[in-house]
Amino acid sequence: MFGKRPLSAVLSVVPEENQKDYLDYLASEVALFEERRESSADPLHEEISRLSPRRILDLGCGAGQELMKFNDCSSEVKVGADIRFAAGEVFRKLRSNAGDDRAIFINSAGEHLPFAAACFDLVICRVALPYMNSATAIREVGRVLAPNGLLLLTVHTPKFYFLMMRRRLAGRSLKGIAYPVICFTGGVFFLLTGKQPTGKFWKGKETFHTRSMLTRELSAAGLRALSEFDAEGAGGRTYLIGKA
Numbered sequence: 001m002f003g004k005r006p007l008s009a010v011l012s013v014v015p016e017e018n019q020k021d022y023l024d025y026l027a028s029e030v031a032l033f034e035e036r037r038e039s040s041a042d043p044l045h046e047e048i049s050r051l052s053p054r055r056i057l058d059l060g061c062g063a064g065q066e067l068m069k070f071n072d073c074s075s076e077v078k079v080g081a082d083i084r085f086a087a088g089e090v091f092r093k094l095r096s097n098a099g100d101d102r103a104i105f106i107n108s109a110g111e112h113l114p115f116a117a118a119c120f121d122l123v124i125c126r127v128a129l130p131y132m133n134s135a136t137a138i139r140e141v142g143r144v145l146a147p148n149g150l151l152l153l154t155v156h157t158p159k160f161y162f163l164m165m166r167r168r169l170a171g172r173s174l175k176g177i178a179y180p181v182i183c184f185t186g187g188v189f190f191l192l193t194g195k196q197p198t199g200k201f202w203k204g205k206e207t208f209h210t211r212s213m214l215t216r217e218l219s220a221a222g223l224r225a226l227s228e229f230d231a232e233g234a235g236g237r238t239y240l241i242g243k244a
């Protein structure tokens with residue numbers, strides 16, 4: 001899938017203790033994407049196709065598998081942006097294997113996008129927002145989104161963490177249950193105060209988003225949810241968002 005060069009070689013910039021986890025994560029995400037593409041239709045694909053997006057940004061792209069949906073479209077450029085340098089090597093390998101010469105990778109945080117205003121017709125952000133300062137990242141998306149552009153956003157709901165707790169309890173992983181408990185608690189703090197947890201302890205952790213939390217931040221960025229539905233996998237929610 002990723003060509004003759006092993007992923008372990010292109011992930012050399014990732015710290016040793018994290019290489020295997022990151023490799024497994026990227027491989028599983030690509031595999032899940034391909035499985036979903038073969039077994040079910042994307043309920044928003046037709047609506048997005050009518051937009052005929054010519055400039056597409058995948059924010060928090062990882063391996064960039066979401067851009068594979070647009071291999072046959074008439075897009076001029078497809079950009080994958082991710083804060084991890086190692087994602088770029090895997091992204092470029094995957095796109096090269098697909099024969100896609102219109103896709104490029106940018107190493108960038110979602111809170112500070114190096115693009116001009118109104119330059120993308122479509123922004124995709126699949127479960128990357130929970131790891132960012134969401135208010136800042138949403139404002140940046142609103143800035144780079146064209147007037148008639150769309151944002152396809154997937155986030156975790158509180159249910160996601162309850163299900164993770166249940167799975168880890170069933171597996172008797174008492175140590176593993178700490179992560180979903182911490183993330184859920186941080187999400188409650190975020191819900192009640194409108195402020196995401198910060199600090200060294202919180203680095204690498206995530207929070208959930210409810211409809212009301214997203215509405216608050218979308219409104220501040222001049223955006224609004226047009227439609228929504230359950231995402232692939234239990235506990236996720238996908239929103240199609242446009243300019244207000």
